Amino acid sequence: MKKTLLLLTISFVLGSTLIAQEKYFTKSGKINFTSKASLENIEALNKSVTAVLDTKSGNLQFAVLMKGFEFEKALMQEHFNENYLESHKYPKAEFKGAVVNNGEINYAKDGTYKANVKGQLTIHGQTKPVETEGKIQVKNGKILADAVFGIALADYNVEIPKLVKDNIAKIVNIEVDCTLDPLK
Amino acid sequence: MKKKKIILMIIAAALLFGGWYAYSEYNRKVKDLSKVSADVHFKTVELVAQFEKDENAANALYLDKVIAVNGTLKAIEKDDTNNYSLVLGDENSMASVRCSMDQEHITKVEGLMTGANITVKGACTGFNADQLLGSDVILNRCVIQD
Structure with a gap:
């Protein structure tokens, strides 16, 4: 009797963890951007990125608060927010898209998979299509998602004054690094 | 001459x-917020309510402001690179104030227990409205206030 109860409990516990989670999320994802220009390199990190991945459909969304980017130098942070990205006017950046090759990723099995991501990126009030190849790693019930891609500031109407054009790159590198937990 | x-x-x-x-x-x-006094003080629920009521108006008032919030500590989150986030607010509500902690000031975080009433000071970076995950007001470079 005791044995059956134990077996039942074990199978119940195992069973409940085996039910596949569909949605994964984070509220503390990281997005880092780097601008490499002839005069100086500028880097900033945002540690409060919200991301949701629906593993069934492959739908993927990110939300980033512009004021959350931290720079090494205060002046850069102020220029970034006040002059270039006008964060008071456009406080949020968003990505809405999908993992195009979602069918090739087995979310139930630990492993590293290539992820082709395609969607619409909104920064500074401008929405543009973006496409990149990222990586999805399934590990111990979590999903580690990362990607690197470049965006042209001109595409998002970010104007850089002539005076500092050698300080800021025309194409900035965006690095995404998120650990997603199952949404219960 | x-x-x-x-x-x-x-x-x-x-x-x-x-x-x-x-x-x-x-x-x-960028200023270390432990050396800056707060521009405004709020109970977490009051701050969340203001953003939920009118995000644009609240942004205009509070973006970049140093805000001290007092409320119940709902969760302590630590990521793989030792970044801490404290989640404050009403335990029965999905909405919270999320405080991304200043890494220079995390020694005080390590002794905290959920359920405690604490005051955290941070720079407001905005609001993420989210039906699915619960909405959050985000504070950055946070320090715990005694």
Whole structure:
């Protein structure tokens, strides 16, 4: 009797963890951007990125608060927010898209998979299509998602004054690094 | 002749001062919030309510402001690179104030227990409205206030 109860409990516990989670999320994802220009390199990190991945459909969304980017130098942070990205006017950046090759990723099995991501990126009030190849790693019930891609500031109407054009790159590198937990 | 010398000295001093100012301004660091007093004080639920009511109006009022919030500690989150986030608010509500902690000031975080009533000070970066995950007001570079 005791044995059956134990077996039942074990199978119940195992069973409940085996039910596949569909949605994964984070509220503390990281997005880092780097601008490499002839005069100086500028880097900033945002540690409060919200991301949701629906593993069934492959739908993927990110939300980033512009004021959350931290720079090494205060002046850069102020220029970034006040002059270039006008964060008071456009406080949020968003990505809405999908993992195009979602069918090739087995979310139930630990492993590293290539992820082709395609969607619409909104920064500074401008929405543009973006496409990149990222990586999805399934590990111990979590999903580690990362990607690197470049965006042209001109595409998002970010104007850089002539005076500092050698300080800021025309194409900035965006690095995404998120650990997603199952949404219960 | 003497006049010329004085003028030259003034110009040199001005250049020196200008150079020093430009240099220190260029290298100025973002302020450590433990040394800055809060612009406004709120209960977590009050701050969340303001953003939920009118996000644009609340953004205009509070973006970049140093806000001290007092409320119940709902969760302590630590990521793989030792970044801490404290989640404050009403335990029965999905909405919260999320405080991304300043890494220079995390020793106080390590002794905290969920359920405690604490006050955290941070720079407001905005609001993420989310039906699925629960909405959050985000504070950055946070420190715990005694």
